[in-house]
Amino acid sequence: MTETTDTGERDDIGAADLVENDADSGSTDPEQEARRGYALAQVRQYPDTALRMKAREIDQFDDALATLAERMTTIMADARGVGLAAPQVGVLQRLLVYQASSEAEAIALVNPVVVEKSEEVEVGEEGCLSLGRATINVDIERGVSLTVKAKTPSGEPLEVEATGLEARVLQHELDHLDGILIIDHATPEQRRDAMAKLRPRPGSQG
Numbered sequence: 065m066t067e068t069t070d071t072g073e074r075d076d077i078g079a080a081d082l083v084e085n086d087a088d089s090g091s092t093d094p095e096q097e098a099r100r101g102y103a104l105a106q107v108r109q110y111p112d113t114a115l116r117m118k119a120r121e122i123d124q125f126d127d128a129l130a131t132l133a134e135r136m137t138t139i140m141a142d143a144r145g146v147g148l149a150a151p152q153v154g155v156l157q158r159l160l161v162y163q164a165s166s167e168a169e170a171i172a173l174v175n176p177v178v179v180e181k182s183e184e185v186e187v188g189e190e191g192c193l194s195l196g197r198a199t200i201n202v203d204i205e206r207g208v209s210l211t212v213k214a215k216t217p218s219g220e221p222l223e224v225e226a227t228g229l230e231a232r233v234l235q236h237e238l239d240h241l242d243g244i245l246i247i248d249h250a251t252p253e254q255r256r257d258a259m260a261k262l263r264p265r266p267g268s269q270g
């Protein structure tokens with residue numbers, strides 16, 4: 065049974081690293097769809113073990129790191145996601161990219177650490193590119209705002225103060241660096257629904 069109560073807060077839908085995960089809300093442009101399919105094919109899908117491992121600190125700020133950040137930014141954009149963490153492309157390093165709105169610039173954070181988080185929380189719906197094939201959405205309580213210290217891929221220190229959707233996306237991607245997925249935050253009922261979608265029984269249709 066799916067909750068269909070419309071709270072009027074549709075803006076929250078599809079936060080986290082997947083903005084458009086409704087098959088019928090996507091673009092019908094075949095080239096964009098092909099691009100999205102290609103991008104998703106590069107994202108590790110549940111239950112890939114890379115998604116469950118703790119990523120390591122990065123100590124080499126070299127060209128390879130810059131290239132990886134660029135590649136992840138392209139995959140995120142093509143997949144129409146709002147964030148992507150390195151473990152999602154099979155790299156167990158503490159690197160994430162995100163772009164909380166189409167007007168915002170894509171940001172890459174290396175070794176991000178939360179230095180402050182609001183006690184105030186709010187619940188919003190999140191999807192995940194690593195659960196992308198099954199269209200899983202889960203209601204998750206997150207801090208309304210937080211401050212993250214990190215470095216850029218070229219090693220410059222960076223501090224991000226985020227609220228709302230940006231804060232939610234960051235918390236989702238930070239979780240990925242520690243092997244945590246949205247289904248871990250779900251209520252038992254949502255988790256059961258999600259698992260059923262992720263592991264369709266042979267012979268069951270639709």
Ligand SMILES: [Zn+2]
Pocket residue numbers: 080081191192193194236240
């Ligand atoms: Zn995710």
